[in-house]
Amino acid sequence: GESVGLHLPTLSVQEGDNSIINCAYSNSASDYFIWYKQESGKGPQFIIDIRSNMDKRQGQRVTVLLNKTVKHLSLQIAATQPGDSAVYFCAEVSGGSYIPTFGRGTSLIVHP
């Protein structure tokens, strides 16, 4: 498959473990944050989003935490499965520009 990035931070976990992927964002005025998953050879796929007036949001097996004090975002994946192996990107969006700024990504490797 196609590589989406070289020298990305990598997180290796065992199947069934919980995974936590972190992201530092840059703009304190960003008011919307999104996590994407990108599998080899595919475009990014939306996972979950959160508005700046929230500090936690849960989806199916995923939870996003937002800490505006330190400009930090995390994605927690429960009971990680081999199909979760991919590169994960966070993106921040400012309401003024509507243009998303993406983080560099983290490669998640899930071992069966």
Next chain:
Amino acid sequence: KAGVTQTPRYLIKTRGQQVTLSCSPISGHRSVSWYQQTPGQGLQFLFEYFSETQRNKGNFPGRFSGRQFSNSRSEMNVSTLELGDSALYLCASSLDFRVAGGHNEQFFGPGTRLTVL
């Protein structure tokens, strides 16, 4: 519902040439955005079109341009190709990129892998 399609999937060009990439959004989606993805710079926003008008533009030189047709299909063009233009070019569509106080989900295509020799 068919997803976002991009053509061609792979392209090889030489320096100085120009290239046109095509994107067909999900039916009903009026907003189309283009992104460049490289190992060095990651995912970077190029521009966004809505109802045939460019609404947003990223920080790329004028060699990068685009357009949108009345059926929401979009093309992007890169003229006078440089080696550094080698990248995966992604197109994403949404109902409307802008939503007051929020953000409509974008659906990405598989990308066009451009190699400039």
